[in-house]
Amino acid sequence: MATENLSILFVASEVEGLIKSGGLADVAKALPEALLELKYDVRITLPAYQKISGIENAPVILETKLSHWPHTEYRVRELSVAGVPVYAIDCPQYFDRPEMYAENNQAYDDNGERFAFFSTACLDMLPKLNFKPEIVHANDWHTGLVPFLLKHRYAHDAFYAEMKSVLSVHNSVFKGVFSYDELQCISEFHGRYAPDAAVSLTHISMLKAGVLNADKINAVSPTYAEELKTELGSHGMAAEFQARADDLVGILNGCDYSSWNPETDTLIPANYSADLDSMVKGKAECKRSLQERAGLDIKDVAVYGMVCRLTNQKGVHYLLPILSRFLKYNLQLVIVGTGEPALAHKLREMEALHPDNFKFIEAYDNGLAHLVEAGSDFFLMPSEFEPCGLNQIYSMAYGTLPIVRGVGGLKDSVNDYDEHPDVATGFVFMEPEPMDLLLTLQRSLLLYAQQPEEFRRVQLHAMQQNFCWNKAATEYVSLYRQAI
Template sequence: MNLLFVASECAPFVKTGGLADVIGAVSKSLATTGVNVRVLIPAYPAVAALVATGKTVMTFDDLFGGRARIVAAQAEGLDMLLLDAPHLYDRAGNIYLGPDGKDWHDNDLRFAALSFAAAQIGLNGLGGWVPDVINAHDWQAGLVPAYLRQDGRPAPPVVMTIHNISFQGVFDGTRLSALGLNADQFTQQGVEYYGKISFLKAGIALSQKITTVSPSYAAELLTPDFGMGLDGLLRERQLDLHGILNGIDLDVWDPETDASIVATYSATKLAGKTKNRAELEARFGLTKSDGPLFCVISRLTSQKGLDMLLDCLPDLLAEGGRLALLGTGEPYLERAFIDASNRYSGTVGTIIGYDEGLSHLMQAGSDAILIPSRFEPCGLTQLYGLRYGTLPVVARTGGLADTVIDANEAALLADCATGIQFAPINGLMFGHAISRTCALFAKPKIWTAMMRRAMRHPVGWDLSAAAYLDVYKSALAP
């Protein structure tokens, strides 16, 4: 099978969040099953060196305002297709946001171009390589099936993957012509969404199959509380909706070989974790303690529930815990955690920003990772935590519910607990989960058994890649 992935980012080349990790990892995993995967992303400045060494395989005289080309290159075990359109992508800084912190004014054109280029690959192929299936990821690739349908020629089926439905790519309805879409596309069955254009809605409505990143999130999306205005459409398409759990790249995230940590370790030889804790304490200015060291590696947003952590922080510290936080996001949360690190110097450490190597050290050196998300399609940090024996403390929602086994009495008696869950999702129950974590940490035998169990829990892509392959085959079925 020839498979074209279409996404706005892909690790390790361009990354702003978990989407990039998933695109890079699942592509490699599918390749091991015999699928010929090529990944199409925009040619941002971060991939300039790759563009310079690649081969031009398609050209556009005018792609939404300028000349463009697709460059094929191989790197990091991936077959990459880079959409080189300097007028759209040659910009410093965040790939989605301008210097003012707001969306680039022409994001509709930037990602319509990505979808249009993918459609041209689907219709015309590349030097004899023609995709059997196109997998479009998130709103940035949502117009792929619209451009295919508009062309009218036989085209490969499209599978639309929703990584986070809260980002829908909604633009003014007057932009239809600028996006190269015909008036007959502006319907409830097409790209129209309450008088506007929604890229994600178009992808859901027009694709042959739809996937999302965990079974629980797939069920949640059918409800008004989680579907964010698209639940009705998803209920209509629910027979075509499949929840497939994310995995992680086991080569990149491996405590036995990780070059970003100061001491490697394994489920049978845990001593290295102590050395990583000492380094983490030094990096965050934390004093040593007999209590658990909690970490947060996250976007600082209300979705992630980190306002609740601020409320729970005094009790966390009173129970002997400490906190190391790495993240960036909403300014009021950034200021609040900086203030907390000043107020609780030695027990709370905050670094605003993102550092890939430091995130590995935090997973290796912490005892538990806090993920109190109000909703979470899948989440990857809890999977990294499991892999590194850093027990996840998670809200019972989406993929968090699907990947962490709560240390309740039944699970402890059955020797299957791998973390701590809480529900309902509010500050009171989150605080209770933190207290439970501290109580479990005070019982070294139980805690160590949970660590070893977590590290052996399957978090790779094997099962999920097979599930994706089944969806692709069903999309091809007559």
């Protein structure tokens, strides 16, 4: 099989530019785009959710049914994103719903069956579309059954026999655990025996099925790859990751600078570049605009921003206990996000206590996210765990210093000011403790207030960092070649 010009099918449950809930979607657009630029034949597949704009008008290129039991009927519609062909698997009983995974914080009760079907269909369609990829690149639990099916169902089928699978682990906390009863659309589970997927006598984990059957596995940062081999870092799957340690690598996600670049960003009031004069003027205008939008006084103080899902993973529970003490200083804080109602409630209570310098905006708003990145001086990411993280990379591009906990991709991408002042790009704390976060926030405020010139030097250095996808894509190509 020729490997000079690799062919890759990228299988994901969401893709930025079509539909998105988190960082997986960013990778599912940017990595195929970078592979296309390197002249590889790459195509994406995802479910044809009703929320995808224009999905009902996308041309149908295949009308068929699964060749294997239960012979479910489906269609394939063709879209494209950033020049990459996209195959949307259209099966109304599974995907013609208002949301991707859940409504009102309640997961759809047939999610196991929905994504089991999706994993089956994206392999089933290949000979019918006459596309024979050398690599099938699956992502997270939703597509964990893709490597499993290649090994179990298709190992002796001439069309599939040489296909290799790669599984990217973006977040191992979500394992896709379902009972055999929920997965009867996969005939391999009818015997209720699947040791390379089972987590109990009655349940399997789609993530485990992927990890134990993929030819190669990657985590989305080198530190996260190491963390996955520990009970804490893998959330209870250390044995599986240890068993595959020789095939597990960490590749730090790149950044899609076409969307996140202060020189060209159309969502911010002033564009600016990594030049002292331009940065100072541009950020000042963006700060005024952010203060106005958030309803804060327009004044020259340190502005701290945070945009995140409201979950403990994002470290909101490290911030809440020390927030009142921190807000006694002369500074402003803007938090934007949606998520767990209890955390939102606590943030609203905190805002009521500190209305003059803290605003909590309960929204998922891309334009506002860009304004927070550009208008803040510091960006908060005190995560409990963070496989890669992208906002710290966006922040640096905008001259906004990230304040992060030293885990996963945050540790791999941010240099702490006190540890490495010459090459600093932000502030890092290690202990999962509110007080450690408070001390780090105080360190950042001291730099801002007492050494303005030094603060600007660090800002400029942060802006000069480059986490382009080209480098990451080259590492992925090397992983694909190892798999082959």
